[in-house]
Amino acid sequence: MAEKDQTHIVQREKEMPDQVGHDKGHPKHNYQVDLDRIIRRLERTGEVPTLLLHACCAPCSSYTIEYLSQYFKITLFYYNPNIAPAEEYQHRVNEIKRFVAEFKTKYPVTLVEGEYDPKKFYDVARGLEKEPEGGKRCRKCFELRLAESAKLAKELNCDYFTTTLTISPMKDAQVLNDVVQEQCDIYGIKRLPSDFKKKGGYKRSIQLSHEYNLYRQNFCGCVYSMREAEEREAKKERDI
Numbered sequence: 001m002a003e004k005d006q007t008h009i010v011q012r013e014k015e016m017p018d019q020v021g022h023d024k025g026h027p028k029h030n031y032q033v034d035l036d037r038i039i040r041r042l043e044r045t046g047e048v049p050t051l052l053l054h055a056c057c058a059p060c061s062s063y064t065i066e067y068l069s070q071y072f073k074i075t076l077f078y079y080n081p082n083i084a085p086a087e088e089y090q091h092r093v094n095e096i097k098r099f100v101a102e103f104k105t106k107y108p109v110t111l112v113e114g115e116y117d118p119k120k121f122y123d124v125a126r127g128l129e130k131e132p133e134g135g136k137r138c139r140k141c142f143e144l145r146l147a148e149s150a151k152l153a154k155e156l157n158c159d160y161f162t163t164t165l166t167i168s169p170m171k172d173a174q175v176l177n178d179v180v181q182e183q184c185d186i187y188g189i190k191r192l193p194s195d196f197k198k199k200g201g202y203k204r205s206i207q208l209s210h211e212y213n214l215y216r217q218n219f220c221g222c223v224y225s226m227r228e229a230e231e232r233e234a235k236k237e238r239d240i
Protein backbone atom coordinates (compact mmCIF):
# COMPACT_ATOMS: atom_id res chain seq x y z
CA MET A 1 0.00 0.00 0.00
CA ALA A 2 1.27 3.48 -0.73
CA GLU A 3 2.46 5.59 2.18
CA LYS A 4 -0.58 7.90 1.96
CA ASP A 5 -2.90 4.89 2.36
CA GLN A 6 -1.19 3.89 5.61
CA THR A 7 -1.57 7.45 6.90
CA HIS A 8 -5.21 7.23 6.00
CA ILE A 9 -5.69 4.03 8.03
CA VAL A 10 -3.82 5.43 11.03
CA GLN A 11 -5.99 8.56 10.77
CA ARG A 12 -9.20 6.49 10.68
CA GLU A 13 -7.88 4.50 13.67
CA LYS A 14 -7.81 7.77 15.63
CA GLU A 15 -11.29 8.66 14.41
CA MET A 16 -12.77 5.32 15.45
CA PRO A 17 -11.86 4.81 19.15
CA ASP A 18 -14.79 2.39 19.59
CA GLN A 19 -13.20 -0.07 17.21
CA VAL A 20 -9.86 -0.11 18.95
CA GLY A 21 -10.56 0.37 22.63
CA HIS A 22 -13.72 1.27 24.49
CA ASP A 23 -17.38 1.23 23.67
CA LYS A 24 -19.31 4.18 25.15
CA GLY A 25 -17.38 4.04 28.42
CA HIS A 26 -17.52 0.23 28.75
CA PRO A 27 -14.18 -1.50 28.32
CA LYS A 28 -14.29 -4.13 25.58
CA HIS A 29 -13.19 -7.64 26.36
CA ASN A 30 -9.44 -8.03 25.92
CA TYR A 31 -9.00 -11.19 23.83
CA GLN A 32 -5.23 -10.76 23.87
CA VAL A 33 -5.25 -11.47 27.62
CA ASP A 34 -7.07 -14.76 26.91
CA LEU A 35 -4.57 -15.64 24.20
CA ASP A 36 -1.63 -14.78 26.48
CA ARG A 37 -3.02 -17.24 29.03
CA ILE A 38 -3.21 -20.05 26.45
CA ILE A 39 0.30 -19.32 25.20
CA ARG A 40 1.72 -19.33 28.74
CA ARG A 41 0.19 -22.77 29.24
CA LEU A 42 1.72 -24.04 25.99
CA GLU A 43 5.12 -22.71 27.06
CA ARG A 44 4.74 -24.50 30.39
CA THR A 45 3.66 -27.85 28.95
CA GLY A 46 5.72 -27.81 25.72
CA GLU A 47 2.59 -28.77 23.79
CA VAL A 48 2.42 -27.61 20.13
CA PRO A 49 -1.23 -27.72 18.97
CA THR A 50 -2.49 -27.47 15.41
CA LEU A 51 -4.28 -24.31 14.33
CA LEU A 52 -6.51 -23.50 11.38
CA LEU A 53 -5.87 -19.83 10.70
CA HIS A 54 -8.20 -18.15 8.23
CA ALA A 55 -6.16 -15.59 6.26
CA CYS A 56 -7.59 -12.45 4.66
CA CYS A 57 -4.40 -11.17 2.98
CA ALA A 58 -0.60 -11.26 3.14
CA PRO A 59 -0.06 -8.07 5.23
CA CYS A 60 -2.52 -9.21 7.93
CA SER A 61 -1.02 -12.71 7.88
CA SER A 62 2.59 -11.50 8.18
CA TYR A 63 2.66 -10.58 11.86
CA THR A 64 0.05 -13.19 12.75
CA ILE A 65 2.22 -15.95 11.31
CA GLU A 66 5.37 -14.53 12.89
CA TYR A 67 3.64 -14.53 16.27
CA LEU A 68 1.62 -17.77 16.23
CA SER A 69 4.08 -20.03 14.42
CA GLN A 70 6.25 -19.94 17.56
CA TYR A 71 3.53 -21.92 19.36
CA PHE A 72 1.32 -23.67 16.77
CA LYS A 73 1.56 -25.83 13.67
CA ILE A 74 -0.53 -23.77 11.28
CA THR A 75 -2.77 -24.50 8.33
CA LEU A 76 -3.30 -21.10 6.73
CA PHE A 77 -6.59 -21.08 4.83
CA TYR A 78 -7.06 -18.43 2.19
CA TYR A 79 -10.80 -18.33 1.64
CA ASN A 80 -12.11 -14.95 0.46
CA PRO A 81 -14.85 -15.06 -2.22
CA ASN A 82 -15.72 -11.46 -1.20
CA ILE A 83 -12.72 -10.01 -3.03
CA ALA A 84 -13.34 -8.22 -6.31
CA PRO A 85 -12.40 -8.06 -9.07
CA ALA A 86 -10.82 -11.43 -9.91
CA GLU A 87 -7.44 -9.76 -10.70
CA GLU A 88 -7.38 -8.26 -7.22
CA TYR A 89 -8.16 -11.68 -5.75
CA GLN A 90 -5.35 -13.29 -7.73
CA HIS A 91 -2.89 -10.58 -6.74
CA ARG A 92 -3.66 -11.12 -3.05
CA VAL A 93 -3.30 -14.90 -3.40
CA ASN A 94 0.06 -14.51 -5.12
CA GLU A 95 1.31 -12.24 -2.37
CA ILE A 96 0.34 -14.60 0.43
CA LYS A 97 1.95 -17.54 -1.40
CA ARG A 98 5.16 -15.55 -1.80
CA PHE A 99 5.19 -14.50 1.85
CA VAL A 100 4.65 -18.05 3.15
CA ALA A 101 7.41 -19.35 0.85
CA GLU A 102 9.89 -16.66 1.95
CA PHE A 103 9.17 -16.35 5.68
CA LYS A 104 11.07 -18.73 7.99
CA THR A 105 9.05 -20.15 10.89
CA LYS A 106 9.79 -22.32 13.92
CA TYR A 107 6.84 -24.65 13.28
CA PRO A 108 5.40 -25.42 9.83
CA VAL A 109 2.87 -23.23 8.05
CA THR A 110 0.92 -24.88 5.24
CA LEU A 111 -1.09 -22.68 2.90
CA VAL A 112 -4.40 -23.96 1.50
CA GLU A 113 -6.35 -21.93 -1.04
CA GLY A 114 -10.14 -22.23 -0.92
CA GLU A 115 -12.51 -21.97 -3.85
CA TYR A 116 -13.01 -18.53 -5.38
CA ASP A 117 -16.72 -18.29 -6.06
CA PRO A 118 -17.81 -14.61 -5.79
CA LYS A 119 -21.48 -15.60 -6.23
CA LYS A 120 -21.41 -16.95 -2.67
CA PHE A 121 -20.48 -13.49 -1.41
CA TYR A 122 -23.07 -11.65 -3.53
CA ASP A 123 -25.74 -14.04 -2.23
CA VAL A 124 -25.04 -13.14 1.41
CA ALA A 125 -24.53 -9.42 0.64
CA ARG A 126 -27.83 -9.05 -1.21
CA GLY A 127 -29.90 -6.19 0.23
CA LEU A 128 -26.89 -4.97 2.25
CA GLU A 129 -25.00 -3.33 -0.60
CA LYS A 130 -25.37 0.16 0.87
CA GLU A 131 -24.17 -0.79 4.36
CA PRO A 132 -20.96 0.98 5.38
CA GLU A 133 -17.81 -1.00 6.12
CA GLY A 134 -18.17 -2.35 9.65
CA GLY A 135 -21.96 -2.77 9.29
CA LYS A 136 -24.36 -5.69 8.77
CA ARG A 137 -22.88 -6.78 5.42
CA CYS A 138 -19.51 -7.33 7.06
CA ARG A 139 -20.95 -9.72 9.64
CA LYS A 140 -22.48 -11.78 6.83
CA CYS A 141 -19.15 -11.70 5.02
CA PHE A 142 -17.32 -12.91 8.15
CA GLU A 143 -19.89 -15.68 8.64
CA LEU A 144 -19.45 -16.89 5.06
CA ARG A 145 -15.65 -17.00 5.23
CA LEU A 146 -15.38 -18.33 8.75
CA ALA A 147 -18.02 -21.05 8.30
CA GLU A 148 -16.02 -22.54 5.42
CA SER A 149 -12.81 -22.20 7.42
CA ALA A 150 -14.26 -23.91 10.50
CA LYS A 151 -15.48 -26.75 8.29
CA LEU A 152 -11.92 -27.32 7.11
CA ALA A 153 -10.62 -27.04 10.68
CA LYS A 154 -12.95 -29.90 11.60
CA GLU A 155 -11.95 -32.00 8.57
CA LEU A 156 -8.28 -31.55 9.42
CA ASN A 157 -8.99 -32.23 13.09
CA CYS A 158 -7.26 -29.00 14.14
CA ASP A 159 -7.01 -28.18 17.84
CA TYR A 160 -7.79 -24.48 17.42
CA PHE A 161 -9.42 -22.09 14.96
CA THR A 162 -9.13 -18.32 14.47
CA THR A 163 -8.74 -15.58 11.82
CA THR A 164 -6.14 -12.95 10.92
CA LEU A 165 -8.97 -10.42 10.46
CA THR A 166 -8.75 -9.15 14.06
CA ILE A 167 -5.44 -7.41 13.28
CA SER A 168 -7.28 -4.70 11.36
CA PRO A 169 -8.15 -1.49 13.29
CA MET A 170 -11.18 -1.31 10.96
CA LYS A 171 -12.63 -4.61 12.23
CA ASP A 172 -14.45 -5.20 15.51
CA ALA A 173 -12.63 -7.94 17.42
CA GLN A 174 -15.73 -8.71 19.47
CA VAL A 175 -17.87 -9.40 16.40
CA LEU A 176 -15.12 -11.54 14.89
CA ASN A 177 -14.55 -13.55 18.07
CA ASP A 178 -18.32 -14.07 18.33
CA VAL A 179 -18.53 -15.37 14.75
CA VAL A 180 -15.52 -17.66 15.28
CA GLN A 181 -17.15 -18.96 18.48
CA GLU A 182 -20.47 -19.64 16.69
CA GLN A 183 -18.64 -21.76 14.13
CA CYS A 184 -16.59 -23.50 16.81
CA ASP A 185 -19.83 -24.43 18.57
CA ILE A 186 -21.24 -25.88 15.33
CA TYR A 187 -18.15 -27.96 14.59
CA GLY A 188 -17.06 -28.78 18.14
CA ILE A 189 -13.64 -27.12 17.90
CA LYS A 190 -11.80 -24.67 20.13
CA ARG A 191 -11.66 -20.95 19.40
CA LEU A 192 -8.29 -19.29 19.71
CA PRO A 193 -9.21 -15.87 21.14
CA SER A 194 -7.65 -13.08 19.11
CA ASP A 195 -7.17 -9.36 18.79
CA PHE A 196 -3.94 -9.32 16.84
CA LYS A 197 -3.76 -5.54 16.64
CA LYS A 198 -2.78 -5.56 20.34
CA LYS A 199 0.85 -5.77 21.46
CA GLY A 200 1.84 -3.63 18.47
CA GLY A 201 0.64 -6.32 16.07
CA TYR A 202 -0.79 -3.93 13.51
CA LYS A 203 2.39 -1.80 13.47
CA ARG A 204 4.53 -4.91 13.13
CA SER A 205 2.43 -6.02 10.13
CA ILE A 206 3.26 -2.71 8.43
CA GLN A 207 6.97 -3.22 9.17
CA LEU A 208 6.90 -6.76 7.79
CA SER A 209 4.96 -5.58 4.74
CA HIS A 210 7.77 -3.13 4.02
CA GLU A 211 10.47 -5.74 4.65
CA TYR A 212 8.84 -8.25 2.30
CA ASN A 213 7.56 -5.61 -0.10
CA LEU A 214 3.98 -6.87 0.26
CA TYR A 215 1.11 -5.32 -1.65
CA ARG A 216 -1.08 -3.42 0.84
CA GLN A 217 -4.49 -2.73 -0.64
CA ASN A 218 -6.38 0.47 0.22
CA PHE A 219 -9.81 -1.18 0.44
CA CYS A 220 -11.12 -4.12 2.43
CA GLY A 221 -11.97 -6.43 -0.44
CA CYS A 222 -15.48 -6.31 -1.85
CA VAL A 223 -16.67 -4.04 -4.63
CA TYR A 224 -18.68 -1.96 -2.12
CA SER A 225 -15.62 -1.29 0.03
CA MET A 226 -13.70 -0.37 -3.11
CA ARG A 227 -16.34 2.26 -3.95
CA GLU A 228 -16.27 3.54 -0.36
CA ALA A 229 -12.49 3.94 -0.58
CA GLU A 230 -12.79 5.77 -3.91
CA GLU A 231 -15.38 8.14 -2.41
CA ARG A 232 -13.10 8.84 0.58
CA GLU A 233 -10.23 9.62 -1.77
CA ALA A 234 -12.43 11.89 -3.90
CA LYS A 235 -13.63 13.74 -0.79
CA LYS A 236 -10.04 14.18 0.38
CA GLU A 237 -9.10 15.64 -3.01
CA ARG A 238 -12.06 18.02 -2.87
CA ASP A 239 -11.15 19.13 0.69
CA ILE A 240 -7.57 20.03 -0.23
Ligand code: SF4
Binds near residue numbers: 142
Ligand atom coordinates in the same frame (compact mmCIF):
# COMPACT_ATOMS: atom_id res chain seq x y z
S1 SF4 B 1 -16.18 -4.32 3.62
FE1 SF4 B 1 -14.80 -6.09 3.88
S2 SF4 B 1 -15.66 -7.34 5.56
FE2 SF4 B 1 -17.24 -5.90 4.81
S3 SF4 B 1 -18.40 -7.05 3.27
FE3 SF4 B 1 -16.82 -5.93 2.16
S4 SF4 B 1 -15.08 -7.35 2.05
FE4 SF4 B 1 -16.47 -8.15 3.60
